[in-house]
Amino acid sequence: MLSCREVTRLVSERQDRTLSFGERIALRLHLVICEGCRNAAEQIEFLRRAMSRLAAHGDQEPR
Amino acid sequence: MGFAHRRFKPRPRARRMSPDFRSQIESLRPYLLRYASMQLRNADTAEDVVQETLLAALAGEEAFAGRSNLRTWLTGILKHKIVDAIRRASRERPVEAAESAREAGEIEELFDARGHWEEKPEVWENPDGALEQKQFLGALEQCLRALPARTAEAFLMREHLGLETAEICKELGVTATHCWVLLYRARMALRRCLEENWFGAARRKRG
Secondary structure (H helix, E strand, O other): OHHHHOOOOOOOOOOOOOOOOHHHHHHHHHHHOOOOHHHHHHHHHHHHHHHHHHHHHHHHHOO | OHHHHHHHOHHHHHHOOHHHHHHHHHHHHHHHHHHHHHHHHOHHHHHHHHHHHHHHHHOOOOHHHOOOOOHHHHHHHHHHHHHHHHHHHHHHOOHHHHHHHHHHHHHHOOOOOOEEHHHHHHHOOOOOHHHOOHHHHHHHHHHHOOOOHHHHHHEEEEEEEOOOOEEEEEEOOOOOOHHHHHHHHHHHHHHHHHHHHHHHHHHHHHH
């Protein structure tokens, strides 16, 4: 069973590398039962959208 | 001898440069500067890479011919110049062990001894709606500026320049594992910073 700390690490790393089959299963199992990690995972994934929005924003309004 | 010969070589590219092309390129300077400034904390370095990009573009008008989007082409050149600047700076910069330990500690304190949350992350109210607010993007920029230099560098190379991890590791001269650690720390710190300064604050206000 993964700890919440390990889950946040894998949620981050899956944006940078392909997780192993075992990692994906363990991650999915944990996220099903852990609300805190689900929230954290959504927030970590949101950062990527936020960064592309920030770039687009700079595009429209050069400072 | 070789130099003397080279000096008298004709420069067809420069001769054919159109004033129109030059002004089109110039008009994109503010955009390029903004793009570079997001990645590079040093304003002089950002100015330098933009200048190098504009010069390279002027010299390479022929290379552009036939491509549809000038801005995309210039951004591509700029990315290379930015990565060059990071590589140079990264060689000169000492590894900050104390800062690295502090970052690791900041993540540790979120969890108990068994690795469970000390305080469970709560839901963020309509985060994608926040993306439409100028103030939110300002808060995000503040959070980015609060990251330690090396961590911010890795994160922005990934999320702003859109580089693959392998390339980031190569340029920063670190292992893949260390790269993932830097990106993990950046994301955890940004998540926490946005929670404290934006989403958590909004939640508390609602009561």
